[in-house]
Amino acid sequence: MLPEEITALNHHAYCIEGGGPLTVQEFTEKLRATRCIARESPDCIALSVPSFGIDDAHEMRRWAANKPVDGGKKFFILGADTITPDAQNAFLKIFEEPPPDTHFFLLVKSADFLIPTLRSRVEVVFGEKISGTEDVKDARDFLASSVEKRLARAEKIAKALKDEKMTRGEAAAFVSALLSKARGNGAFPRVNAVALENLMRAEQYAHDRSASFKIILEHLAVVL
Numbered sequence: 138m139l140p141e142e143i144t145a146l147n148h149h150a151y152c153i154e155g156g157g158p159l160t161v162q163e164f165t166e167k168l169r170a171t172r173c174i175a176r177e178s179p180d181c182i183a184l185s186v187p188s189f190g191i192d193d194a195h196e197m198r199r200w201a202a203n204k205p206v207d208g209g210k211k212f213f214i215l216g217a218d219t220i221t222p223d224a225q226n227a228f229l230k231i232f233e234e235p236p237p238d239t240h241f242f243l244l245v246k247s248a249d250f251l252i253p254t255l256r257s258r259v260e261v262v263f264g265e266k267i268s269g270t271e272d273v274k275d276a277r278d279f280l281a282s283s284v285e286k287r288l289a290r291a292e293k294i295a296k297a298l299k300d301e302k303m304t305r306g307e308a309a310a311f312v313s314a315l316l317s318k319a320r321g322n323g324a325f326p327r328v329n330a331v332a333l334e335n336l337m338r339a340e341q342y343a344h345d346r347s348a349s350f351k352i353i354l355e356h357l358a359v360v361l
């Protein structure tokens with residue numbers, strides 16, 4: 138799950154230090170799960186590039202100037218090894234007067250290369266907080282467990298949701314971690330297209346607030 142300083146969205150711009158192009162997909166999946174953002178939503182833009190330049194910044198500013206399509210919040214996620222000085226100055230201008238309901242996330246290896254005026258306008262979060270090791274372990278344990286243990290885990294998550302000890306977004310992140318693990322190496326003893334299809338469908342339902350999370354997980358417990 139994402140750290141509280143990000144999920145609270147008390148700031149319009151965050152710098153995830155220790156991130157970069159390789160972590161953009163992971164971060165974006167967690168953000169979508171936490172905020173229940175549809176995968177195809179135009180209000181969530183994610184870029185992973187070696188260098189982010191002034192032309193890219195102009196495109197970003199044009200996107201930010203538009204109102205949210207879905208009527209909620211907008212999210213711009215950038216993972217880059219470097220951000221050119223001109224692009225940083227463009228960020229500075231938009232961070233001084235941020236568009237309403239728009240949040241920016243800069244995933245970089247180190248915040249040291251940011252110009253001081255830009256760094257002072259972002260909230261720096263250390264990347265290890267979003268490494269996802271807990272989600273991955275839970276997903277690996279679920280996939281390796283017996284049907285009985287999976288059903289018990291489904292019951293536990295359903296109860297945590299009912300008691301408001303877990304958010305819908307956190308539960309959805311668990312399903313996303315299952316899918317991510319299944320797509321990786323060694324999740325199943327052989328390539329299982331049916332299992333992957335069930336997981337992809339479950340991830341879609343996980344973001345539908347009208348769907349029963351207990352039924353989703355109980356189904357996965359049996360079919361995987």
